Amino acid sequence: MPRVAAQIQLTNEEKKELIKNINSQVVERRIYLRSKIILLSAENKQCIEIAKILGISEKTCRKWRNRFARDRLNGLYDLKRSGAPEIFNEIEKQEIIQMACEAPKILENWTLANLTERVKKRYNRNVSIESVRMILKMANSSDVNNIKNKKVLKSE
Structure with a gap:
């Protein structure tokens, strides 16, 4: 059974923010890549196509596409990591x-x-x-x- 990535429909504000991310000279590479994934997804491209265009895996494409569908623009950013507990107060x-x-x-x-x-x-x-x-x-x-x-x- 093939894995299915979420369909992406963008609002005007989301599209502006994503375009700003890919045109920025100072945005982190990972945010650039995630924004590009979402913009290509909004053009109804499949993850297999996006993966070839961007040189990433289909799994990576699906991950960020699904995360964006769930969390919108906040989904572009990494989740908090717990790390080890503090040793000293x-x-x-x-x-x-x-x-x-x-x-x-x-x-x-x-x-x-x-x-x-x-x-x-x-x-x-x-x-x-x-x-x-x-x-x-x-x-x-x-x-x-x-x-x-x-x-x-x-x-x-």
């Missing part, structure tokens, strides 16, 4: 940033490995260097300024 992240801003007692220079070991001991958790690096990377200047001004969140 916001207060703990602020405390880790504060640790990084303090001068070490024994070592002359902080290294990420030294800081990670200190975090492991303090929170009694198995944490990777990468997790600590990402906390520091995500810290913005207001976080650092708050720490310097001793406006760090206090755990209750």
Whole structure:
């Protein structure tokens, strides 16, 4: 039994938005491609034709065509991904940033490995260097300024 993709009928506003996406110099390639799939679908082209024109699989064509039929323009964008749960809450992240801003007692220079070991001991958790690096990377200047001004969140 052949797989059937949804029929696409566009409103004027949707068509304008899709055309804007394919003519834009700054739109992401994936949004360009998805917009092109939908515009070709609205011209009553079959997924097999669209796949050949755009150099994609029929499955990809059906996926975005059906997603557009269900969610309209919002269907062009990726769904939220859950990812791994947070290891530290916001207060703990602020405390880790504060640790990084303090001068070490024994070592002359902080290294990420030294800081990670200190975090492991303090929170009694198995944490990777990468997790600590990402906390520091995500810290913005207001976080650092708050720490310097001793406006760090206090755990209750």
